């Protein structure tokens with residue numbers, strides 16, 4: 413048995429709940445009998461600098477440390493790993509960033525880098541390291557001696573340990589005001605998305621759409637309800653409605669479960685993957701909000717970013733969700749390199765046009781060129797932003813909204829720090845329109861936020 417410390421290095425923005433991907437690997441390690449502790453340096457109510465993190469690690473004395481790296485916290489993760497070096501025998505990195513840049517953590521002193529889903533491979537790595545023999549070649553694993561490929565997408569999602577088994581690895585006071593309440597991190601009912609938008613960095617879950625049985629999802633929801641009193645469930649799937657039969661089967665199974673009678677849930681899906689006639693069934697099963705990926709109101713931009721949808725489809729889906737009694741959340745992005753003032757104006761027009769049916773727009777939304785995306789590959793040399801994430805100044809830490817006064821939070825949401833990064837050297841006209849769009853969304857949201865939060869707890873219609 414090994415002692416494993418899983419660390420989320422500080423992100424630019426704080427997390428209001430433990431990160432689901434980290435809980436998933438913690439649960440997998442626990443199921444294998446290892447002793448696991450998690451340290452979430454991005455948690456909304458934890459103020460711990462790197463020195464404090466090292467002290468925390470020393471107190472636990474782990475055999476293995478595992479860092480979860482997004483692109484936005486990779487540089488901070490590497491700096492932290494240097495300080496943690498004397499504490500752990502082995503440091504492993506995984507997450508969205510090592511999945512597309514597996515060699516980078518190794519070049520920054522980390523021993524093992526993992527590309528792809530971690531539930532099967534991390535326990536195997538820990539076993540291998542603890543055996544005292546050289547690490548065998550494992551799918552998805554790179555070491556300084558052996559460059560690996562990406563781990564294969566996990567086919568049997570029902571066979572994975574539930575993230576809730578890892579709740580005990582976190583200190584509830586990092587997230588909850590009373591210091592005791594466990595704040596759940598949501599769940600995934602499916603993984604993967606068949607689309608390939610040019611800005612999207614979902615390489616961990618990938619394109620292969622896989623889903624859990626309805627019985628497995630309902631059993632996890634029931635356990636969350638019975639053990640932690642949870643009655644609201646954010647589903648973090650990439651594309652909840654990608655496959656109608658499975659989505660309908662899940663809705664029916666939730667409806668049939670007595671303990672979930674007043675449960676509510678939310679989901680994310682691209683605008684073109686929603687069939688308006690399915691929304692009523694989803695609402696009856698407790699779906700209170702759909703988060704639609706729409707991105708642009710300009711047909712040419714939608715084509716260039718391979719979004720595969722038209723503004724009229726999106727309008728129909730959003731209106732149908734509203735008519736079904738759901739809260740609608742709409743994602744709009746600004747600043748694609750091909751975007752000029754006219755196409756931006758069309759996006760602004762769509763936002764205004766949809767406003768009566770949209771409860772909430774994603775805040776900000778200026779395009780970040782994440783590595784691995786088509787946009788990054790196509791433009792990094794041209795615009796000179798190769799490897800931008802390694803410069804910590806380009807991923808500044810933001811004030812913690814959980815501890816700021818409300819008017820300060822609103823002021824922060826009305827500007828997008830990514831615009832100052834000027835990845836794509838916007839013209840003044842484009843920059844002004846983007847700034848106006850960000851401001852417009854923040855003000856729309858300010859007017860609707862209370863209504864949105866209230867709707868999350870409204871029970872399903874009879």
Ligand code: B12
Nearest residue numbers: 423425431432433478480482483506507529530597613614
């Ligand atoms: C849910 C979600 C969130 C939630 C998280 C809520 C929660 N409590 O978990 C919230 C809304 C907070 C969030 C925020 C953000 N998110 Co987000 N998010 C997602 C989403 C949709 C699902 C994450 C998930 O649960 N995936 C399922 C699990 C199975 O995958 P996973 O999380 O990657 O974890 C697996 C592996 O990475 C690996 N792993 C993870 N850690 C480790 C550690 C070790 C040691 C090992 C070996 C393996 C390993 O094993 C895990 C289990 O298989 C993903 C898209 C996606 N498909 O992943 C985007 C995604 C992760 N998010 C992304 C981004 C960019 C963000 C934001 C920066 C957006 C923003 N501008 O605000 C912020 C960043 C956070 C911040 N505070 O600064 C990007 C990351 C890209 C990148 N290269 O970094 C993704 C991929 C979206 C995308 N399509 O581009 N996000």
Ligand code: SF4
Nearest residue numbers: 605607609612650682
């Ligand atoms: S539809 Fe969403 S999850 Fe799928 S590729 Fe596009 S942005 Fe990514």
